[in-house]
Amino acid sequence: MPREAPVDSRQEILRTAARLFQQRGYDATSMNDVAAALKLSKGGLYHHFQSKDEILFEIMNHAMEITQELVIAPVRRIADPEERLRALIRLHIEVVLSPRDREITVMLHENHPLPPTLRKRINTRKKEYIHFVEGLITDVQASAQRSRHAKCAVSPRAAAFALLGMINWIYQWYKPEGDLQANNLVPQFTELIFGGIMA
Amino acid sequence: MPREAPVDSRQEILRTAARLFQQRGYDATSMNDVAAALKLSKGGLYHHFQSKDEILFEIMNHAMEITQELVIAPVRRIADPEERLRALIRLHIEVVLSPRDREITVMLHENHPLPPTLRKRINTRKKEYIHFVEGLITDVQASAQRSRHAKCAVSPRAAAFALLGMINWIYQWYKPEGDLQANNLVPQFTELIFGGIMA
DNA sequence: CGAAAAACCGACCGGTCGGTCGGTATAAGT
DNA sequence: ACTTATACCGACCGACCGGTCGGTTTTTCG
Secondary structure (H helix, E strand, C coil), X not given: CCCCCHXXXXXXXXXXXXXXXXXXXXXXXXXXXXXXXXXCCHHHHCCCCCCHHHHHHHHHHHHHHHHHHHHHHHXXXXXXXXXXXXXXXXXXXXXXXXXXXXXXXXXXXXXXXXXHHHHHHHHHHHHHHHHHHHHHHHHHHHHHHHHHCCCCCCCHHHHHHHHHHHHHCHHHCCCCCCCCCHHHHHHHHHHHHHHHHHC | XXXXXXXXXXXXXXXXXXXXXXXXXXXXXXHHHHHHHCCCCHHHHCCCCCCHHHHHHHHHHXXXXXHHHHHHHHHHCCCCHHHHHHHHHHHHHHHHHCCCCHHHHHHHHCCCCCCHHHHHHHHHHHHHHHHHHHHHHHHHHHHHHHHHCCCCCCCHHHHHHHHHHHHHCHHHCCCCCCCCCHHXXXXXXXXXXXXXXXX
C-alpha cells in the first residue's frame, strides 16, 4: 500500500512547510511552494492534508508537543525550585533558537491566520504553559523568602509574562553570527530574571 | 483645489489602514477593505498611495516617529540615568498599549511583507533604538556601581534585548479587561528590570 | 502475477487580490 | 463663468490563490 508510512509523509510535509512558513511567512507561502519544495504536485500534497489551515494547525500543535517534551517534562523532573526555573529558562531558549524546531517560531508568529476554533485550541495550551511558568516563579520566590529573606516584590504573573516575552521575542532579532550567542544568552537572561524576581 | 488638505487625507488613510492591519493582519486586509472603511472606492484610494506596500511602510515609519517623539525625546530631557531608564520603560509600555498608536503594533508584527529595500530602512531605525536603550542601561549600571557598589553582571546588550522583548511582546497577550492592567504593569516591569541589571 | 489500495499528477475552477485607467464630479483661482 | 488641477468612481485586467477531480503510476499484499 503506502510506499512510505503515511505518518512519516505527513511529518516530512510539516517539517518542510514549517521551514517555508518561517522563512517567507504563512500568507506569502502558497500550497504550490510547499508542494514544489517536497518535489510534489499540489494535488499530491492535498492527498495528505485537507487544507492549508490544517497544516498550520498541525505545525502549531507539534510546536506545543515539542514544548511539552523538551521543556515542561524535563523541568518537572527537577525537585529544587531554583534549579527548575534555571532549567526552564535554558531549555526554552534552546528550543526557540534550535534550527531544527522551526515549528516554535511559526507558532509564535502566525496566530492570526488560524480559524477561530483551531486558534482557541492552541491558545488554551499556551495559557496552560503560562500558568506553569507562573507557578515555578511562585515557588522560587517562596523558597527564597524562607531561606534568604529576599523581598520578592514582583508578582509571579507579571514576571512570567516578562520572562516569556523576552525569550519569545528572541526570534525577532537573533542572528547566529551575531555577537550575542546562544551560550551567552542563557546565563545573561537567567541572571536578569533571578535578580528581577528577588528584588 | 483639494476639498481637504492632502496631508490630512493621507494621515487619515494611514490611521484607518493601521487599525485594520492590526485587527485582521496585513495580508488578510485587502485594499478594498481599507477603501470601504474610509467610504472610498479602491480607485480613489490609489489616488493617495501608489501601492499597499507604500501604506505599510508609511505606517511603520510613522510608528518610528511616534517612538521618537513620545519615548526618545522626553527621555533625553532627563538628566539622572536611573530616572531616564524608568521613564523609558514607562513611556515605551504606554506607547505599546495606547489604543491610539496602532502603528506600533503593526510595526512590531508585520515586517515580513515589506519589500527588502523598505524593510532595511525600518530595521536601521530599530537598531538605533536598541543602541539607545543599551546606552541607557550602561549609564545606569555605571552610576549604580559608583554610588552603591552593585555588581551589575548582566551585559547592557543582553539586558536591552530582554527589556525590549518583554515590552514588545505585551501586545501578544494584553487584554484591557485582564487582571494585569497597564498601571500595574509599569512598576512591575520597572522593578524587574532594575533588579535584573543590578544583580 | 494480479488485484487492490494508496500516492501522485496536472489540468482545471471559482474567487479574490493588487493594481490600472478613462471618465466624471468637485472645488479653488481669476 | 471659465479654466485647471485634484479627488474620486467603477469597471476592468492579469495573476495567483486555495482547493477539486478524474485518471495514472507505484507499491504492497495475497
